[in-house]
Amino acid sequence: MTSIRHTPDTDPYFTPPHCPNQNCPFHIPGVPDWKWGFHGVYTRRSDQRSFRRFRCLHCFRTFSTRTFCSDYWLRERDLLPKVADIASNGAGLRQIARHYRVAHSTVARLIARGGRHCLLFHKEETKNLEIAEPIAFDGFETFEYSQFFPFHINLAAGRKSWFLYELTDSPLRRKGRMTPGQRRRRAELEAELGRPDPKAVELGTTTLLCSVLERIPTDQPAVLESDEHPAYPRAIRRVVREAEKVKRKVSAIIHRTISSRAARARDNPLFAINLADLLFRHSHANHRRETIAFSKRRMAAISRAQVFRVWRNWVKRRTENGGDTTAAMVAGVAEQRLDWDDVFRRRLFPGHAGLAEFECRYYAGQVFTAALGKRQQVHELRMAF
């Protein structure tokens, strides 16, 4: 657990833990014999605050205490934790923008940065986590751009801790009741943009479960619980096949299914996931029913999902009447409840996180919105590394 009092730029004793240059061999913390020197002071024009500067004596990159702050390079410096907080409490993008008197594009950018930070935060804080409980998983159904583009956010939660271990996404084809006009529109859109991969749920769930299984000791069985979606047994077979292909040992898998018609009460084995769905829809304005604040881009929804996961696991009380215990404390990865200032206390570097392939895509913003066709915009991460 990191110190919860100072950020690197307010800590008078702060010394750089590693070189911030990702191409330097001393970028990884703990590489012995790293040498750095003091390199003067930099005074910020806007508020005349001064920050100590340093220089890596290997690659000669210069940097300052600010380089290690999560709001590095931001003009609206104190907004990051505030936006994460208010976005987790049901406000839409434009509502947040009006509240803080900034442009809505600023809020969108802050949520994207917050999402990246939260992805790294989850990775960092769960580095040594071993799962010792049954895992419930399910797809949270929502949409991007218009109701013609539904997708699942696949979630895996611990049955006992309610900790959200993993999330992935799967674009879906619009199903259910449609008017003849909607059916025609769907056909037109599919002729123009192609149909979503019919295996998307299977593939998204495979990625989800592979990541969960990496955290279950191989001498213990993995108990996985889900509803009766036909793609789930196929996903589990695919997980086993893929592990065999790379000769990786995985736990014996016990898959239990629970009818989605079963009462969604506390004794339902899927309670943790049902509760997460409920909270997700309740807390984030983009997932409300019949809202105008729905996500226009799947990538933006994934960023918010990363924020939601950190909020659910570390910030929010596990139960509203249960004292200050969080899901992260029950899962054994935290000793105390955190607030958003704790989460954003210091900058996290993607080069340290050991991101899986799908997490690299999320970090780099490479999740595309089919409806945009060739008009995709990928935000260049100039200062991400």
Ligand SMILES: [Zn+2]
């Ligand atoms: Zn260096």
